[in-house]
Amino acid sequence: MTLLEHAERRRVNALEVIGYDNLDVNEQFFTPLKVAQIMADILVADSSNLEEVRLLDPGAGTGILTVAVIDRLKQCSPNADIKVVVVEKDPLLLEALEETLSDTALAYEGVSYEIVNDNFLYWATESDTLFGDPGSVREFDLVIQNPPYSKLSAQGVENQHLKKCGITTPNIYAAFMALGNKLLAKGGVMVSITPRSWMNGTYFSKFRNDLFRESYLSAIHTFESRRDVFKDTGVLQESVVTALTKSGVVPSEVAISSSKSQAHDIATRRVPYSSVLVNGVVFVPATDDDVSAVEWISRASCQLEDLKIKVSTGRVVDFRTRKRLVDIEGQNTVPMVYPANFQPGKLTHPTPNPKKPQYYKSDDINLDKNLVPPGIYVLVKRFSAKEERRRITAAIWDSTSSAAFDNKTNFFHIGGEGIPPKIAEGLCKWLNSKRVDSFFRVFSGHTQVNATDLRMMPYPTLEQLEKIAETDADADDSVEMVMD
Structure with missing residues (x-):
């Protein structure tokens, strides 16, 4: 078995240990192998001939996303020094996570890792992580994540803590995205798989405004079937993979890709950035028909x-x-x-x-x-x-x-x-x-x-x-x- 196949086996074993009926307690819907590879391909698309890479995986689970990224990075930049930080709060997953990263470090030269057993929402906002002196703040070149999807209680401890840190969002997954974005170095890239709900609506408007103040959308991947993305965990959310690049320079185009389920029949195209981010709302024109739909509706001039x-x-x-x-x-x-x-x-x-x-x-x-x-x-x-x-x-x-x-x-x-x-x-x-x-x-x-x-x-x-x-x-x- 390959490293990725071993990581996939640990993912399935972890699901069985936790129990499929208990997955929604901590929103532990671990990323399937094929989806992890799609995300890694998007994250590492422009990462050739690198000398050093700092990689962060918040809510790492059993580590399959990290392995997928390292595997892809070593294909593009075989001599790269890869320094990995993974954050996982569930102590039951630490043994599988350690095995995954240890195997990866043994297989690839120049890979080192640090496992943090903590809640990412707190770890990311510690003084020496995000809000310390400019010289001591941690920064990452790449962030990859499949964050938990649960809502943030308005009066909950986590939500109050985040607001004190300047993070306003109704859902934990968006908080992970906001914090991951803040931890990116200039020019760094973050890839996340999340529900699509953050892309429009007033609940997420401040989150979107803050996100796009520092970064721009560089790629989006959608799945035609909601049922098949996390098919072994029964998730029916419409999931979307997004890549954000930390830069104030907005590109002229965005890469849009789609697949029928996990990694079958992937189709990729580039569309104008102006067709994707319109008045603070994110559109996902995966086909020419989608682009036409957005262009045609502009004939209606009223709210x-x-x-x-x-x-x-x-x-x-x-x-x-x-x-x-x-x-x-x-x-x-x-x-x-x-x-x-x-x-x-x-x-x-x-x-x-x-x-x-x-x-x-x-x-x-x-x-x-x-x-x-x-x-x-x-x-x-x-x-x-x-x-x-x-x-x-x-x-x-x-x-x-x-x-x-x-x-x-x-x-x-x-x-x-x-x-x-x-x-x-x-x-x-x-x-x-x-x-x-x-x-x-x-x-x-x-x-x-x-x-x-x-x-x-x-x-x-x-x-x-x-x-x-x-x-x-x-x-x-x-x-x-x-x-x-």
Whole structure:
């Protein structure tokens, strides 16, 4: 067996020791061999004829990422001195990690390593690591990481510590990225595999701004299948590999690659940097069609706030309001609308053979904050996945009575009330068009259509929405005719 194959065996053994049902406790979803090699190839793409390399692997697990990088570095720069620091807080993994690094140091001349048994969030912010005197601060030429994915509690000890150190982010993986970026030497490169959710949305806006103040995106790799990347651990996050280079000089292009699962049928292309980072949001145009989708959507010149339209998440969480949900229409009841009520372009209520109660009973319909007043609203299903035929599914709700919208829907409104009929019809067609769906797939990596994402998307003017509504054609043709 090769070094990498031994490292892969230790990874699988560690998963079995921890127990597959316990992996989410510390978010220990170790990197599979093929994915580690993809990440190493991206990290070491421009590392030939090096004399010395300082490599950092935060949250190293059993060390497979470190081995993959060293193996790749020695192919490019066989005489390089490689000084490795790995940080791992789980004491149960230290023996396997030591075996992996010891074998690697024996196999390759010029490799030395240091294992740090500590929480990276604290180790990285120690005075002699990150915030010491300029001459004593550690810096690394290369950082490779598969960080834990769990959220940071707003009042938690880790989050409060990070804020004191100037790190603001809602998730541990983003904190690892922020700290790894700060530990890079000028010109250094960091490669991370993370959920794609940090690339857009307001929750990560400060994190993105801070990240791109010091570095630029140099490469992105995506996987067509969510299921296969970490298939032996059951992770369904849409994972993305990103490379950041610490430099104030932004390149003209970014390398974008993709594969069907782990390392099968990798396709690589270069796209303009301006098509990847747009107004502080990261797009991933992996194909020519993706680039076209981003370019085409620029024809829409408005944001929702320009149109005086808002989008909110449905107010009724069904499991919290079970006593108010009833099967039969009666006194003080209003329609209860779920994603199951969606039909192509419209909502059907009550739905045939319903699995959930179709009515909401209120003590005072006029004062109940869970309800919306009579009117026309455009609703969008919240939950979708990249494998589905459509990411965005919109439909119109038109009622002379108040209504209750399930929390698994988003609804467009004006000041909490309905939208004029033509505007609603045009907006529904716009959202249901292939053009917008294609754009959303490039724009969003979430497994749901968040109200925040819908707010950040571009929209036509009110006049264009009315023309789209007036066009006697389906959504795709109507949008094409008005926007071309």
